[in-house]
Structures are given as structure tokens and as C-alpha cells.
Amino acid sequence: MARILVADDASFMRQMIREIVESEGFEVCGEASDGVEAVDEFKRLQPDVVTMDIVMPRKSGIDAVRGIIALDPTACVVMCSALGQETLVTEAIQAGARDFIVKPFKPDAVIETLKKVLEKED
């Protein structure tokens, strides 16, 4: 079972992702509410995938991707973006993120994206 770390400053979004991924049998091994915590929790939990919000306090999602990739170049991070953030998504992909999902979340699209990046991992 894949272990997922959910990083988003909004409890609303963390709960929504948790419900979507757990309904598919994935395990949410941890949550982070800012970019600094995301990097710390990645280091501690070594999840299979991180879902990463872009706009977060203390450290942005993009800087958190850079921090995680610096720790583990093979880390698998999926960005959570909103409409209008295409430039930031491109920046995150260039920083090492594998893919992205768009808010508002469509459960099928979230699961499809996670399965796709996990298949590439295998």
C-alpha cells in the first residue's frame, strides 16, 4: 500500500485529499501545513508520494520541492495547483515535481495521477 504525505495549509484540502486517497486504499502517513513542515515530515516519514500545495506559509510548495529533492533526488512529489498557476506548476516540475493535480479536486483525476506516478516508481 502506497504511503502518502499530504502538504497543504488548509485543513479543508488535507481532509479532502485524505478522503479521496483512503477511499482507494492508499495510506496517508502524515500531514504538513507549511513548506518547512513538509520537508521535515518527508525526512521523517519517507513517504512514497507527497501531494504538495503551492501557496503555503514559511516556505512555498516549490521551495519545499527543492528541499525534498535535495534530500532525495528520486522523491515523488505531485503538486496541487489552482487555475492561473500554470507558470508556478512549470517551475515546480522543473524543480523536480513529477506531476500535478488541479483544484477543485476531481477524485478520479487525483487517483489516476497518483497511480500513474506510482507506476513510474515501480
Place this chain on the structure above:
Amino acid sequence: MDMAKYRQVFIEESTEHLAEMSSALLRLEKNLADHDAIDLVFRMAHSIKGMAASLEYDSITQVSHGLEDRMQEIRKAGRVADPEELGLLFRGLDCLESMVTAVRTTGQLPPPDPALAAVLTNRLDQPSPQAASPDPAVASAPDAAKKKALSPILAGG
């Protein structure tokens, strides 16, 4: 999904965000270039927009999106232009507060305020962030087409 649960989380989290936003705008009243306050208002507007969009609260999404766009321009400029612009931000806050209050007290979504959303976005007569995107194919396309436009980057990554 149990949307009633998410409605409740939205009300609680938005109310907290609006209180933080109010406090930040009061700080901006004293210093129009308070970067921490500018960042906070931007993040709060962005967060409320995301939650409202997830619940299909279109009127709240519209105003919070307008406020987020405005704050993005202010971040680029490094300061709120003048007291008039600050007044506009307070107007956006007041509108969001009344909309969230309406959802909490009546369970009903108030009507949209497109005029406020438009004035939040367009007051500086500058192109919107989407229109200013270096790649119009990415900026204006629907989800599937956007993903396609980013696919060479994804494939390369």
C-alpha cells in the same frame, strides 16, 4: 463525499482566515508596504477561493479570486498603491465576511457580486495574470488542454 462536513470545515476555516485578513489589513493601514501582511492577505484569499470552488460556492469563489488577483499585483509592486486601493481590499474583505456569514446563518449562498470582483481585478487597468502569461495556450486553455501543453515538461521530468 460528505459535503455537509466540508461546509462546516469551510465555515470554520474561512472565518479564521477572514479574521487574520482583517488584522493584516489593519497593519497595512499603518504601513502600505508591510510585506508579511501583503503575503498573508494573498494566501488567505487564495485559500478561501480553493475551498469555495470545491463546494461550488461561485459567488465566494468569484470575489476571493478577484481579491487574490489584486493581491498578486500588489505583491509584484511590493506595496499597496494608496489608501484608495486599501479601501478596495477592505471592501473585498467585508463582502467575503457577509457571504460566509450568510452561509453560516442561513445555509444559503448569497448572490454573486461580479462588479466587485471586476473592480478588484481591473482597477489598475493592467492585464490580468492569465492574460499576461508568456504562453497564452497554457493560460487560457481548459484543464485537459493545459495538461497537454505542460506534457513535454512532464515527460522530460
